[in-house]
Amino acid sequence: MEQSSTSALLQGTVLDLASDVVSALRSGDHVRAGSTLTGGGAGEGVARAAVRVLGADALLPSVLLRVPPDPGQLAVFKDAVAAHPPRDDAAPAVVWSHWAMARTLRRVEHPLTGPDAAEPAAEPGAAWLDEAGWQTLTHQLAVLAPLALPGEECAVTRAARRRPVDVARGFVRAVRRRDWQQAAGAGRWLTLLDGVPDTLGLAAGLDFVRLMGGSDPRVALQLEAARLMPAAVLL
Amino acid sequence: MSVAGVGEAALDWVWAHRDGFALGDDALAADGQVNRTWKPLGELTRVCASVSLCTPPTDALHARASDLLDFAWQQTHRGELFGLMQSLEPFATYPLEVYAAFASAGFRHPGYEASAAVVARTRGWRLTEQYPTRRLGVLEAERHSGIQPHAPVPQALEGTWLGGLPEPWTFERSAGYALTHVVFHLTDWGRAPRGVPSGLADYLLHWLPPWLDTCLDARMWDLSCELLAVAASLPRPPEPSVLDDAWRRLATAQDSSGAVPEEGSAQDAAGPDAGPDPYAFTDCYHSTLMAVFAASLTTARPRHADRAEHAEHTEHADDAAQHAGQGAPG
Amino acid sequence: MPSKDKVLEEVIHTENIDIDAVLDPAEPDGVFRDSRECAALALQAGGTQLLLSPPTPRPKKG
Numbered sequence: 001m002e003q004s005s006t007s008a009l010l011q012g013t014v015l016d017l018a019s020d021v022v023s024a025l026r027s028g029d030h031v032r033a034g035s036t037l038t039g040g041g042a043g044e045g046v047a048r049a050a051v052r053v054l055g056a057d058a059l060l061p062s063v064l065l066r067v068p069p070d071p072g073q074l075a076v077f078k079d080a081v082a083a084h085p086p087r088d089d090a091a092p093a094v095v096w097s098h099w100a101m102a103r104t105l106r107r108v109e110h111p112l113t114g115p116d117a118a119e120p121a122a123e124p125g126a127a128w129l130d131e132a133g134w135q136t137l138t139h140q141l142a143v144l145a146p147l148a149l150p151g152e153e154c155a156v157t158r159a160a161r162r163r164p165v166d167v168a169r170g171f172v173r174a175v176r177r178r179d180w181q182q183a184a185g186a187g188r189w190l191t192l193l194d195g196v197p198d199t200l201g202l203a204a205g206l207d208f209v210r211l212m213g214g215s216d217p218r219v220a221l222q223l224e225a226a227r228l229m230p231a232a233v234l235l
Numbered sequence: 236m237s238v239a240g241v242g243e244a245a246l247d248w249v250w251a252h253r254d255g256f257a258l259g260d261d262a263l264a265a266d267g268q269v270n271r272t273w274k275p276l277g278e279l280t281r282v283c284a285s286v287s288l289c290t291p292p293t294d295a296l297h298a299r300a301s302d303l304l305d306f307a308w309q310q311t312h313r314g315e316l317f318g319l320m321q322s323l324e325p326f327a328t329y330p331l332e333v334y335a336a337f338a339s340a341g342f343r344h345p346g347y348e349a350s351a352a353v354v355a356r357t358r359g360w361r362l363t364e365q366y367p368t369r370r371l372g373v374l375e376a377e378r379h380s381g382i383q384p385h386a387p388v389p390q391a392l393e394g395t396w397l398g399g400l401p402e403p404w405t406f407e408r409s410a411g412y413a414l415t416h417v418v419f420h421l422t423d424w425g426r427a428p429r430g431v432p433s434g435l436a437d438y439l440l441h442w443l444p445p446w447l448d449t450c451l452d453a454r455m456w457d458l459s460c461e462l463l464a465v466a467a468s469l470p471r472p473p474e475p476s477v478l479d480d481a482w483r484r485l486a487t488a489q490d491s492s493g494a495v496p497e498e499g500s501a502q503d504a505a506g507p508d509a510g511p512d513p514y515a516f517t518d519c520y521h522s523t524l525m526a527v528f529a530a531s532l533t534t535a536r537p538r539h540a541d542r543a544e545h546a547e548h549t550e551h552a553d554d555a556a557q558h559a560g561q562g563a564p565g
Numbered sequence: 566m567p568s569k570d571k572v573l574e575e576v577i578h579t580e581n582i583d584i585d586a587v588l589d590p591a592e593p594d595g596v597f598r599d600s601r602e603c604a605a606l607a608l609q610a611g612g613t614q615l616l617l618s619p620p621t622p623r624p625k626k627g
Contacts, residue, residue, distance in 0.1 A: 007587070010584070010587070011587075014587075049584055052584055052588070053584055053587050053588060055588075084584060087585070090585060091585065091588075091589040093588065093589040094585050094588045094589050097588055139592055143588075143589060143590070176595070176597070177592075177593075177594075177595030177596060177597070178595070178596040178597075179592065179593055179595070182592070
């Protein structure tokens with residue numbers, strides 16, 4: 001079996017999973033029928049890896065809409081967190097996306113006491129973002145879009161809040177490059193930041209990204225999150 | 236390579252290729268190509284006028300720019316050809332626009348100015364249908380040529396892409412060229428940064444970085460040079476990291492002859508071993524001139540650091556240095 | 566006889582597929598294409614040549 005077809009299957013599963021999340025965010029409930037994780041479509045290992053790739057956003061409907069996750073989905077999510085810990089030499093974005101998953105898991109499992117009740121791993125550092133130019137900053141924030149949540153408080157969100165203009169510039173750059181995934185992720189962040197220049201035209205920009213790139217469920221997921229963000233309160 | 240180094244090398248190329256700017260017989264012919272005759276000569280004049288103004292007389296660039304201005308003025312028979320052009324095409328605006336470049340450098344022809352003023356008094360002249368950006372240029376040309384401008388600048392500005400503060404992600408090549416020229420006209424080609432209204436200056440400080448970045452990425456060297464000239468024409472410059480990065484990337488496109496190709500496609504066509512003069516005149520003269528223009532404005536900036544408009548913004552300097560970006564207006 | 570998925574599963578299990586590259590992907594190259602210019606319809610081009618000439622007469626049927 002070639003590695004390329006393995007990763008093609010993984011990417012396909014990530015897209016299916018993202019579609020599930022988009023449907024759930026749009027309908028306000030879980031899509032139980034035909035769910036990628038519980039429908040037995042993909043093998044366990046692939047599903048687990050796909051959840052790891054989609055990251056904390058796999059449980060975004062539960063977090064944003066305050067509905068309890070499907071037990072089967074939750075189990076796969078837990079497995080994904082356990083099976084794919086970051087390596088010692090992992091890039092900061094990899095470490096942070098894993099941290100975000102662990103944090104989401106605690107939020108979902110301890111909704112009453114909040115995440116602080118069982119705070120495990122120490123928060124990673126975000127110095128790499130502070131040292132990054134605006135291009136890299138935006139790219140990395142888009143990769144870490146699952147951390148863009150109302151009321152989220154961590155080093156990455158603080159780094160983003162310090163540089164709203166730079167993220168807005170990154171959004172412009174991503175649209176110019178037709179990198180819709182980055183544009184959508186940056187757009188999601190921008191809905192949370194104060195100090196974004198009005199002239200950016202964010203609302204029209206998000207509509208434009210949906211028009212151009214919304215057929216990719218990973219793009220649609222970010223745009224749905226951005227749509228719900230202003231009204232949402234963190235679980 | 237330093238910014239000044241890019242500019243010097245580019246001006247060397249211009250000097251070595253000055254015959255390419257000479258007016259031939261087709262400059263006056265009914266079927267002659269204006270874009271290959273008057274336009275390059277006018278652009279040469281524009282840039283050299285700017286260089287001579289923003290370099291001290293002791294600077295080698297200053298002397299070379301002055302020599303090129305003399306060369307260009309000679310091409311017009313010391314202004315005589317403008318009157319001739321007017322008798323041939325009385326309602327064309329380009330002769331006045333080219334003439335204004337000379338006038339801004341102190342080369343004037345009173346007879347032509349008087350006859351241009353007659354035509355400029357007509358409703359037909361005022362109503363010439365042109366892009367709003369171009370209209371702004373005609374207004375500036377009138378002002379430089381001793382003619383009462385036919386409309387107020389703010390009204391003309393309103394009709395331009397830049398004047399409407401559009402969503403910055405709608406930028407593309409044509410909008411880019413329109414906006415750079417709006418700034419050139421508003422600032423009298425970099426001479427008067429205060430000509431940019433403050434709202435527009437804030438807007439440009441916000442969005443020049445992603446425009447520059449993506450134009451450089453797309454190897455649109457000509458437009459990148461124009462955007463760098465805009466950056467150097469604002470009341471307050473963008474953060475240094477943005478300019479350093481852009482100039483470093485632009486320098487990689489400059490040929491050892493000093494030529495800067497207009498676009499990456501010219502580089503692809505020339506190939507890696509293209510010899511000492513890899514680009515056709517038409518593929519590089521404009522971008523090379525714009526490199527001279529942008530470099531001279533950029534290097535002149537520190538020398539003019541005591542200008543009033545700069546001093547009143549110094550409180551922002553610390554903000555700009557805080558991050559590797561985010562040099563945003565307050 | 567293991568199914569295709571089972572085989573894949575094994576691959577992922579045994580090699581613990583390197584998902585780091587997927588988790589921190591490099592930026593794709595920018596795609597740039599600008600709007601083309603199309604002269605206004607029915608606008609004269611060049612000086613002598615007619616745009617949008619009248620429709621070619623069709624041969625009559627029958």
